[in-house]
Amino acid sequence: MSRAAPRCLLIAALLVSSAGPGPRAAGSPASSPAADVAFLDALTWGATPSAFAQLETEGRARWLHGQLHPPAGARLPPDAQAAIDALTPPGSLFDRAQALDAQAKAFKDIQDPEAKKAGQHAFQMALNTAARNAASAWVLRALYSPDQLRERLTWFWFNRFNVHQGKATLRAAVGDYVDTAIRPHALGRFRDLLMASLRHPAMLRYLDNADNAAGRINENYAREIMELHTMGVGSGYSQADVEALARILTGVGIDLKPEDPKLRPEHAADFRRDGLFEFNPNRHDYGDKVFLGTAIQGRGWPEVEEAVDLIVHHPATATNVSRALATYILGQPPDDPLVARLATVFTRTDGDIAAVVEALVREPAFAAERGGGFKDPVRYVFSAVRMAYDQRVILNPGPVLGWLNRLGEGLFNRSTPDGYPLASAAWSGPGQLATRFEIARQIGSGSAGLFSAGLFKPPAPDQPEQPAFPVLANGLYYTAVSGTLSAATRAALAQAVSPQDWNTLYLASPEFMR
Amino acid sequence: MNRRDLIRAAAALGLSTVAGRVWAAPKADARLLVVFLRGAYDAANVVIPTGSDFYYRSRPNLAVAKPDAADPKAALALDADWSLHPALRETILPLYARGQAAFVPFAGTDDLTRSHFETQDTIEMGQTIGAVRDYNSGFMARLAAELTRVRPIAFTDQMPLIFRGGETVPNIAINGVGKPGIDDRQAKLIAAMWSGTKLAGSVTEGFRVRDEVYRSISDHAAQADRGAVSPKGFELSARRIGRLMRDSFNLGFVDVGGWDTHVNQGAGAGYLADRLGELGRGLSGFAEEIGPGWSDTVVVVLSEFGRTFRENGNRGTDHGHGSVYWILGGGVRGGRIAGPQVRADEANLFQNRDYTVLTNYRGLLGGLFRRLYGLDQASLRRIFPSADPADLALL
Numbered sequence: 001m002s003r004a005a006p007r008c009l010l011i012a013a014l015l016v017s018s019a020g021p022g023p024r025a026a027g028s029p030a031s032s033p034a035a036d037v038a039f040l041d042a043l044t045w046g047a048t049p050s051a052f053a054q055l056e057t058e059g060r061a062r063w064l065h066g067q068l069h070p071p072a073g074a075r076l077p078p079d080a081q082a083a084i085d086a087l088t089p090p091g092s093l094f095d096r097a098q099a100l101d102a103q104a105k106a107f108k109d110i111q112d113p114e115a116k117k118a119g120q121h122a123f124q125m126a127l128n129t130a131a132r133n134a135a136s137a138w139v140l141r142a143l144y145s146p147d148q149l150r151e152r153l154t155w156f157w158f159n160r161f162n163v164h165q166g167k168a169t170l171r172a173a174v175g176d177y178v179d180t181a182i183r184p185h186a187l188g189r190f191r192d193l194l195m196a197s198l199r200h201p202a203m204l205r206y207l208d209n210a211d212n213a214a215g216r217i218n219e220n221y222a223r224e225i226m227e228l229h230t231m232g233v234g235s236g237y238s239q240a241d242v243e244a245l246a247r248i249l250t251g252v253g254i255d256l257k258p259e260d261p262k263l264r265p266e267h268a269a270d271f272r273r274d275g276l277f278e279f280n281p282n283r284h285d286y287g288d289k290v291f292l293g294t295a296i297q298g299r300g301w302p303e304v305e306e307a308v309d310l311i312v313h314h315p316a317t318a319t320n321v322s323r324a325l326a327t328y329i330l331g332q333p334p335d336d337p338l339v340a341r342l343a344t345v346f347t348r349t350d351g352d353i354a355a356v357v358e359a360l361v362r363e364p365a366f367a368a369e370r371g372g373g374f375k376d377p378v379r380y381v382f383s384a385v386r387m388a389y390d391q392r393v394i395l396n397p398g399p400v401l402g403w404l405n406r407l408g409e410g411l412f413n414r415s416t417p418d419g420y421p422l423a424s425a426a427w428s429g430p431g432q433l434a435t436r437f438e439i440a441r442q443i444g445s446g447s448a449g450l451f452s453a454g455l456f457k458p459p460a461p462d463q464p465e466q467p468a469f470p471v472l473a474n475g476l477y478y479t480a481v482s483g484t485l486s487a488a489t490r491a492a493l494a495q496a497v498s499p500q501d502w503n504t505l506y507l508a509s510p511e512f513m514r
Numbered sequence: 515m516n517r518r519d520l521i522r523a524a525a526a527l528g529l530s531t532v533a534g535r536v537w538a539a540p541k542a543d544a545r546l547l548v549v550f551l552r553g554a555y556d557a558a559n560v561v562i563p564t565g566s567d568f569y570y571r572s573r574p575n576l577a578v579a580k581p582d583a584a585d586p587k588a589a590l591a592l593d594a595d596w597s598l599h600p601a602l603r604e605t606i607l608p609l610y611a612r613g614q615a616a617f618v619p620f621a622g623t624d625d626l627t628r629s630h631f632e633t634q635d636t637i638e639m640g641q642t643i644g645a646v647r648d649y650n651s652g653f654m655a656r657l658a659a660e661l662t663r664v665r666p667i668a669f670t671d672q673m674p675l676i677f678r679g680g681e682t683v684p685n686i687a688i689n690g691v692g693k694p695g696i697d698d699r700q701a702k703l704i705a706a707m708w709s710g711t712k713l714a715g716s717v718t719e720g721f722r723v724r725d726e727v728y729r730s731i732s733d734h735a736a737q738a739d740r741g742a743v744s745p746k747g748f749e750l751s752a753r754r755i756g757r758l759m760r761d762s763f764n765l766g767f768v769d770v771g772g773w774d775t776h777v778n779q780g781a782g783a784g785y786l787a788d789r790l791g792e793l794g795r796g797l798s799g800f801a802e803e804i805g806p807g808w809s810d811t812v813v814v815v816l817s818e819f820g821r822t823f824r825e826n827g828n829r830g831t832d833h834g835h836g837s838v839y840w841i842l843g844g845g846v847r848g849g850r851i852a853g854p855q856v857r858a859d860e861a862n863l864f865q866n867r868d869y870t871v872l873t874n875y876r877g878l879l880g881g882l883f884r885r886l887y888g889l890d891q892a893s894l895r896r897i898f899p900s901a902d903p904a905d906l907a908l909l
Contacts, residue, residue, distance in 0.1 A: 208776045208828065216827020220776045223629070223833070233632045239865075242628075406690055408671035415771050416553070418631045421672070425650075428713055429673030430720030431685040437696050437704055437720075488710060492703040501700070508696075508704045510711050 031060070033480030038370040042329060043067065043361070044148035046383025048390040049476040051148070064361060067149035068187060068354040079393040080144035086459075087133040087140075093176040093201070094275045100126065100172055101256050127171040134175025135411040136397040142382055144393060153186040153353070154178065155378060156328045159419035161197040161229055163206040165412035170202055174412045177202035190321060190351030191312045194229060198308070201254045201276040207417060210253040212246060214285035222246035224417050226311065235316035237292060244291040248303045251284030270300035279304075312351055318343035325353075326360055327422045331373020331514075338365055374424035374514050377407030380436065384443045384507050385455070388470030394455040395466065403439045407432065437508045444503030446470045472503050485511050543663065544810045544886050545759050547766040547800070548654065548676070550637075551793075551817035553773035554630060556786060556831050557838035558823055558869065560602075561617045561851075563858035565595035572824040576831070578782045587782025592617070595858075596851050601787040605794030609801070609842055613849035614808075616908055620855060620872035621839040622819055628833040630774065633818040638676035640876055642900050652676035653876075653897055655683065657883060658765055660893040666765040667723065669755050676767055682715045684723040688751045688768075691731050694724055730757050752796030756803025759811070770796075773817065776830040797842060809844035812886055812909070814879070816840075820869045823858070836869030839878065841908050852906045853878070877904035885909040 040047035107119025185193035207221035222245035255278035267281035286298040322342035326334040456466040496502035582588040589597030609615040640653030668685040677683040708717040821831035864870040880903035
């Protein structure tokens with residue numbers, strides 16, 4: 001046998017070869033195992049033997065329909081669900097924020113410096129743990145949710161409506177933000193997504209709208225809604241529009257207190273709250289505004305609804321959002337006619353994200369890209385871990401989070417509101433590639449010896465790490481991947497001196513990085 | 515005699531018109547580090563117009579007190595009109611006193627979007643506003659193309675736009691350097707897999723720089739620290755950059771974030787003061803590490819725009835326009851506030867909210883490059899198309 005991979009890696013080969021090909025979508029381009037792997041790579045966090053088998057059973061049309069219209073609730077494998085449950089804090093975000101606030105206030109009044117320091121430390125630790133657990137839960141969902149397309153888009157939309165855990169006490173809110181504002185709308189209506197982020201305390205704090213009030217205008221959020229979240233810079237709004245939107249958004253903020261604020265009687269009826277979100281008429285500028293050429297009568301919260309309608313129905317939003325979505329899924333910027341076709345779908349369906357994605361998948365450019373271009377770090381790491389362990393649930397997401405941070409694309413770690421770049425050129429610099437090869441070695445080595453990646457170290461400190469070996473030369477590799485490798489890659493793999501070495505080289509190959 | 519002296523000597527002899535032809539491809543013997551403060555630092559509270567009553571009226575909560583030897587939080591006089599933030603007392607003020615730091619107020623771009631990202635891109639590309647933007651052409655890449663013996667590097671986690679286009683420029687996450695786990699045999703096999711692909715050059719360059727950086731940093735770590743507190747954050751980065759630019763690289767870029775102070779930015783003390791303190795320690799640490807090479811080194815500190823001259827309702831400042839750039843270096847003709855200026859009063863505000871821009875960044879940098887490298891007009895035009903170099907006599 002002349003294959004480069006050691007014999008012990010071949011066991012899984014049987015898994016896939018037994019799965020027969022199923023029906024395929026009408027008009028779908030040449031379907032071969034390799035094309036199906038590329039199809040999965042473009043729409044999931046990475047092909048795996050089990051995902052491939054499912055696609056072969058269902059066929060592309062049924063598989064895609066299921067991905068575009070997943071059930072509302074999570075339906076994770078029991079091991080993954082149990083791990084996520086253990087990472088999910090009890091109670092509502094409102095309750096947790098109140099408890100943290102009380103904790104912060106308690107040590108403020110302490111006189112003894114040592115006790116005060118201990119109190120501050122405990123408070124910071126609680127925040128750090130909250131953010132780390134939220135990121136860990138996100139990793140587990142990304143790796144094991146059967147609703148892979150929704151997970152891919154959850155990352156995309158979070159990145160578009162980015163918040164940074166480093167600001168204020170956002171560490172306590174980022175998990176809730178992903179789970180309640182982003183994921184439920186990732187394949188839904190764009191307006192609902194925008195509104196959910198607009199009402200979430202993570203966004204209101206991050207872009208300072210919680211401080212935006214009549215006479216004390218803060219235009220940070222107003223500007224970024226139009227520039228980054230929707231229309232795009234240079235698309236037709238002016239500084240006057242930014243200022244008008246900032247005034248419209250006055251009073252949209254956060255309230256931690258259980259009792260409602262005292263309100264001036266004339267606008268008391270306009271008061272709204274829902275969890276930590278609050279619209280406080282006392283802080284709102286009731287003057288009339290002109291926004292995007294439309295006169296908006298000062299009347300409280302309905303101004304916000306009206307402004308959001310104007311933004312989401314603006315042609316620039318359809319174009320800009322469609323372009324970003326296509327760039328993300330194709331792995332490179334699409335041409336203008338393609339964007340225009342997607343924007344038409346966006347407008348016709350009133351911003352139905354699933355419909356836009358479906359239209360994109362039917363585009364010839366989608367098949368031509370074969371798998372979504374050079375992987376950004378998140379795709380790279382997730383796809384490697386998925387391929388290496390498939391349905392065996394990792395016990396410790398910590399190394400995954402560490403790799404993402406080292407590669408410069410950590411979860412909740414983008415400090416600026418523009419989110420991480422979508423263009424692959426941002427991730428393929430020499431230093432980034434060198435770091436990526438190091439991480440290829442860590443993932444490829446599994447739990448062997450000194451170089452253990454630690455993915456199967458149980459959370460309890462006294463429990464030993466479970467033995468685990470990444471099976472990259474699996475059945476899917478021989479069915480669908482090996483035939484697509486270049487001669488140079490095959491020649492290098494043939495010189496591997498151990499299974500770990502083979503894995504490292506395979507994960508470092510140009511083919512695995514796209 | 516170094517290269518700059520040669521240029522000066524040539525100019526003195528009346529040979530300057532042929533200098534561009536004589537040295538058609540100038541050598542990058544000088545070092546240049548560009549430091550980008552991402553997020554738009556509040557220039558008016560760093561190089562402070564303490565001579566302006568309007569400044570004090572505009573910033574009831576944020577103004578830094580006029581120079582006062584008895585007040586540690588008071589500004590530090592630079593001249594009759596301008597003062598420096600007190601967080602830079604031990605670091606940048608001594609450079610200024612030695613004539614090795616100049617500040618250029620009313621500096622910035624002709625980009626009026628007030629968007630961080632748009633304007634950062636504008637600066638990094640250095641192209642003509644209004645023309646089609648080429649995202650594959652940064653001005654430092656174009657500068658590198660005009661120089662021989664140039665060894666460029668980006669000290670950033672990600673490949674910055676400023677170095678895009680042209681030859682592959684390495685980038686290195688300077689605070690994450692560790693002993694490489696990929697050994698030489700694996701590196702060779704990996705490079706072989708990538709040979710013939712578009713990224714082949716990046717892969718080999720990545721391994722080369724990895725080894726060089728690791729060697730430089732581990733050599734240093736092996737030396738005794740003499741009990742000094744080990745630096746962290748930007749100070750650690752900047753010291754490592756100093757060592758690398760002393761020995762191995764001569765054209766560098768680094769960015770520092772955290773300047774977008776919409777809320778509670780503080781005055782003589784507080785958030786902005788802390789960030790400035792770290793920046794100042796980093797830059798003076800860089801100068802220290804580079805040692806005698808400091809005399810041939812120029813550091814440019816810039817930011818995408820300034821902030822509103824008046825404070826906002828949240829003890830912070832919003833996106834503005836004109837900024838203040840810093841030019842540091844052993845050979846800099848500093849100790850002064852350089853470039854055209856107007857009084858910092860209400861009548862001179864741009865759109866009644868921001869500093870105006872009197873010195874365009876392209877002209878400023880073009881003029882600086884001409885003096886630093888002896889570049890001729892044609893070279894400068896390739897780096898900054900249709901921009902006239904402004905000679906602020908900074909070198």
